[in-house]
Amino acid sequence: MAQSDVLLKLKGVKTYFFTDEGTVHAVDGLDFQVRRGETLGIVGESGCGKSVTSMSILRLLGKTGKVIEGEIMFDGENLLDLSEEEMRKIRGNRISMIFQQPTTCLNPVFRIGEQIIEALQIHQGLSGEEANKRTIELLTLVGLPDPVRRMRSFPHEISGGQAQRVMIAMALACNPELLIADEPTTALDVTIQAQILDLMRELREKVNTAIILITHDLGVVAEMAENVMVMYAGKAVEYAPVHALFEAPKHPYTQGLIASTPVLGNVRDELETIPGQVPSLLNPPAGCRFASRCAHKMDQCTQEEPPLIKLEGDRLVRCWLY
Amino acid sequence: MTVSNSTSENLLEVRNLKKYFPIKGGLMRRTVAQVKALDGVSFSIKKGETLGLVGESGCGKTTTGRTVLRLIPPSGGEVLFEGQDVLKASSSRMRTLRRDMQIVFQDPYASLNPRIPVGQSIAEGLTIHNIGTPKERLDQVAQVLDRVGLNSGHMRRFPHEFSGGQRQRIGIARALVMQPKLIVCDEPVSALDVSIQAQVLNLLNDLQKDLGLTYLFIAHNLSVVEHISNRVGVMYLGRMVELASRDQLFRKPMHPYTKALMSAIPLPDPTIKRDRIILEGDVPSPVNPPSGCRFHPRCWLAQDICKHDDPIFEEKEPGHFVACHFAQG
Missing domain, CATH: 3.40.50.300 (P-loop containing nucleotide triphosphate hydrolases)
Structure with missing residues (x-):
C-alpha cells in the first residue's frame, strides 16, 4: 500500500502565546501520532x-499564538509549511472539527442547511442541487428528525443536542480523514450526551474517519478511545492503550486523576485528591511539571525533566519512577 | 401527599x-x-x-x-x-x-x-x-x-x-x-x-x-x-419523579427516567460493557408539558394510561417514592 498507515504525526511541537504578561508555554514539546481510522483520546x-494542540494542528491560533518549533505531518505533508490558502483547502475538508458549544459555532443569521451547503460547494464543487441532496443525506445520517424541514431552521430554533448533530453533519460533509472533537459532549445533558456518543461510534464504523477526542471526562475517554494521551501543563505525561491505562495508570498524575473521580456505583468515604494546583505556564517550573503536587517526588524531579520513557505494551510515561 | x-x-x-x-x-x-x-x-x-x-x-x-x-x-x-x-x-x-x-x-x-x-x-x-x-x-x-x-x-x-x-x-x-x-x-x-x-x-x-x-x-x-x-431526589420537567435513600436509588432505581439517566453516564472503566438505555428526543418544553406522565413521550414502557393519567408520587417501598404507573425495581 502506498499510503502510510500514519495519518498525523506531531514532532516536538511547541505552541507559545505571546501576551502582555509574558510568554505562555501552552504546549511545550509534544510528540504523538494518529493512525488512519484510530480514535485517540486526549x-x-x-x-x-x-485544546491548543487541536488549534495548532488546524493553525487556528489567532494573533498571539504561534507554533514556534516542531513538525505537524499530515499525510506526509508538514501543515506548518503550507500557505494560508492551501491550509484553507484542508480545514473542514480533510481535517474537520467539532467544538464544545455547538450553538455558538453555527452562524446565527443563516439557516442550518445553507451552512452545510456552503461547505459542500466550496470544498467539493457540488452544484446547488447536488449539495442540497447531500445535505439532506447528511442530516438524516446524524439522526436529525425531519431533515428537509429542519434545514430551513435557524440555529436558535433547535436544541443543543440537535445543534451538535448539525455540527457533526457539517464536519462529516466532505468525508474528512481526521475529525478533531474538542469536548463534543461537555455542554450537553447526559441523556443527550449518550445519544451523541452513540452517533459518533456508529459513524466511525461507517466512514472510517480517524478521531482525536479531546475531553476532561475520563468516562467518555474510556468509552470511546482506543489509545489515550494524558496531558499536564503543556506536556504529554502518559500514553497508553485505553484498557492498559485504566487498568494500571503509571504516571502519578494519571493515578491521581482517576482516583479523584467519583464513580457511579462505587462510593468511597473520601475521594483522593491531588494537592495544590497546576503551575503557571508563564514560568513553568524546571524539572517535572507535576513535581510540586506529586507524592513520589524525588530530588531528581525538580532538577531534570524526565523524558518519555518506553514501557511494555506500547506505553510511554514521563516520570523518573520508571 | x-x-x-x-x-x-x-x-x-x-x-x-x-x-x-x-x-x-x-x-x-x-x-x-x-x-x-x-x-x-x-x-x-x-x-x-x-x-x-x-x-x-x-x-x-x-x-x-x-x-x-x-x-x-x-x-x-x-x-x-x-x-x-x-x-x-x-x-x-x-x-x-x-x-x-x-x-x-x-x-x-x-x-x-x-x-x-x-x-x-x-x-x-x-x-x-x-x-x-x-x-x-x-x-x-x-x-x-x-x-x-x-x-x-x-x-x-x-x-x-x-x-x-x-x-x-x-x-x-x-x-x-x-x-x-x-x-x-x-x-x-x-x-x-x-x-x-x-x-x-x-x-x-x-x-x-x-x-x-x-x-x-x-x-x-x-x-x-x-x-x-444520604438521600437523592430525581427531577424531570418541574416534577420530582423519584426520591429514595442513596443506596435504594442507585442500587434499585424504579423510575424509567432514573434508569436511563444512570445508564447514560460513561464510566471510567473500558472493560465494562453495558446495555445502555438511549432516550430518544429532547426534554419537552416546560411551557407545554406533555399530558399525563411528563416522561411518557420518551419512555419505552409507556402505555395508554401514561398519556392520560398523571402518576401519583407515592411510596412504593419504605422510604422509596416514585411517580410512575409501571415503576419496578
Missing part, C-alpha cells in the same frame, strides 16, 4: 494544552 | 412547591403563557443530612433551591424551616431566617464582587446583620478562611488572585461565616476540574461532620451526588 484538566 | 410523617426531626419540609414564570408577549406585554419550572414538588430534609437533587437542564432543580430560600417568590406551596413557614414569614423574621439558610453558587467567578477584597465579601453578611464589632468580624472571617483551607492572609486579596477551587472555598466561607443550619449548594463543583472538585467535595463532607450542617445539594452529575448524599 485527556487533561483546564489549561493542560489539549 | 406526605413525604415524611415525623416533622420533628425535619429541618426543612417542602410541600407541593410551585413556580411558574410568566412569558410576556404582544404590545401590552401581557402574560401569554407560563413556564412551569416547578410544578408541585415535595420533599423533606432531616437535620445533618444531605439531600441530593439531580436532573438535566431545565428540570427545575435550581429553581427549587432558590424558591426554598425565597430568593424568588414561589407561585404556590409551603416551605417549612424548623416548622415555620418561610414563605409567609415577615421581613424581619426573614432576616433572621436568612442567617440560618445560606447558598453556595455554581460559578465562583461570577458570585464574588471583583472589586472588593474577599475578606470584605465574606464579612458582608455579618455587617448586614450587625453581628459583632468590626474586630470580632475580622476574627470570624479569619476563622472561616482557616476552616476552608485558606488563611487569614488571603483576606485582603481580590477574587482574581485566586484559582477556581480557591474561589469556591471563599464562596463556602461566605456561607459558613453566618453559622447557618442549612446550606443550599447549587452545582458547587460543576465548574471545577476533577482533582479540585474532589478537594471541595471532601471539604463539604468534613464541614458537615464537624458542624452538623444540613445540605440541599443540587447537581447534574450523578456520580458526584451519589458520593455526597
Whole structure:
C-alpha cells in the first residue's frame, strides 16, 4: 500500500502565546501520532494544552499564538509549511472539527442547511442541487428528525443536542480523514450526551474517519478511545492503550486523576485528591511539571525533566519512577 | 401527599412547591403563557443530612433551591424551616431566617464582587446583620478562611488572585461565616476540574461532620451526588419523579427516567460493557408539558394510561417514592 498507515504525526511541537504578561508555554514539546481510522483520546484538566494542540494542528491560533518549533505531518505533508490558502483547502475538508458549544459555532443569521451547503460547494464543487441532496443525506445520517424541514431552521430554533448533530453533519460533509472533537459532549445533558456518543461510534464504523477526542471526562475517554494521551501543563505525561491505562495508570498524575473521580456505583468515604494546583505556564517550573503536587517526588524531579520513557505494551510515561 | 410523617426531626419540609414564570408577549406585554419550572414538588430534609437533587437542564432543580430560600417568590406551596413557614414569614423574621439558610453558587467567578477584597465579601453578611464589632468580624472571617483551607492572609486579596477551587472555598466561607443550619449548594463543583472538585467535595463532607450542617445539594452529575448524599431526589420537567435513600436509588432505581439517566453516564472503566438505555428526543418544553406522565413521550414502557393519567408520587417501598404507573425495581 502506498499510503502510510500514519495519518498525523506531531514532532516536538511547541505552541507559545505571546501576551502582555509574558510568554505562555501552552504546549511545550509534544510528540504523538494518529493512525488512519484510530480514535485517540486526549485527556487533561483546564489549561493542560489539549485544546491548543487541536488549534495548532488546524493553525487556528489567532494573533498571539504561534507554533514556534516542531513538525505537524499530515499525510506526509508538514501543515506548518503550507500557505494560508492551501491550509484553507484542508480545514473542514480533510481535517474537520467539532467544538464544545455547538450553538455558538453555527452562524446565527443563516439557516442550518445553507451552512452545510456552503461547505459542500466550496470544498467539493457540488452544484446547488447536488449539495442540497447531500445535505439532506447528511442530516438524516446524524439522526436529525425531519431533515428537509429542519434545514430551513435557524440555529436558535433547535436544541443543543440537535445543534451538535448539525455540527457533526457539517464536519462529516466532505468525508474528512481526521475529525478533531474538542469536548463534543461537555455542554450537553447526559441523556443527550449518550445519544451523541452513540452517533459518533456508529459513524466511525461507517466512514472510517480517524478521531482525536479531546475531553476532561475520563468516562467518555474510556468509552470511546482506543489509545489515550494524558496531558499536564503543556506536556504529554502518559500514553497508553485505553484498557492498559485504566487498568494500571503509571504516571502519578494519571493515578491521581482517576482516583479523584467519583464513580457511579462505587462510593468511597473520601475521594483522593491531588494537592495544590497546576503551575503557571508563564514560568513553568524546571524539572517535572507535576513535581510540586506529586507524592513520589524525588530530588531528581525538580532538577531534570524526565523524558518519555518506553514501557511494555506500547506505553510511554514521563516520570523518573520508571 | 406526605413525604415524611415525623416533622420533628425535619429541618426543612417542602410541600407541593410551585413556580411558574410568566412569558410576556404582544404590545401590552401581557402574560401569554407560563413556564412551569416547578410544578408541585415535595420533599423533606432531616437535620445533618444531605439531600441530593439531580436532573438535566431545565428540570427545575435550581429553581427549587432558590424558591426554598425565597430568593424568588414561589407561585404556590409551603416551605417549612424548623416548622415555620418561610414563605409567609415577615421581613424581619426573614432576616433572621436568612442567617440560618445560606447558598453556595455554581460559578465562583461570577458570585464574588471583583472589586472588593474577599475578606470584605465574606464579612458582608455579618455587617448586614450587625453581628459583632468590626474586630470580632475580622476574627470570624479569619476563622472561616482557616476552616476552608485558606488563611487569614488571603483576606485582603481580590477574587482574581485566586484559582477556581480557591474561589469556591471563599464562596463556602461566605456561607459558613453566618453559622447557618442549612446550606443550599447549587452545582458547587460543576465548574471545577476533577482533582479540585474532589478537594471541595471532601471539604463539604468534613464541614458537615464537624458542624452538623444540613445540605440541599443540587447537581447534574450523578456520580458526584451519589458520593455526597444520604438521600437523592430525581427531577424531570418541574416534577420530582423519584426520591429514595442513596443506596435504594442507585442500587434499585424504579423510575424509567432514573434508569436511563444512570445508564447514560460513561464510566471510567473500558472493560465494562453495558446495555445502555438511549432516550430518544429532547426534554419537552416546560411551557407545554406533555399530558399525563411528563416522561411518557420518551419512555419505552409507556402505555395508554401514561398519556392520560398523571402518576401519583407515592411510596412504593419504605422510604422509596416514585411517580410512575409501571415503576419496578
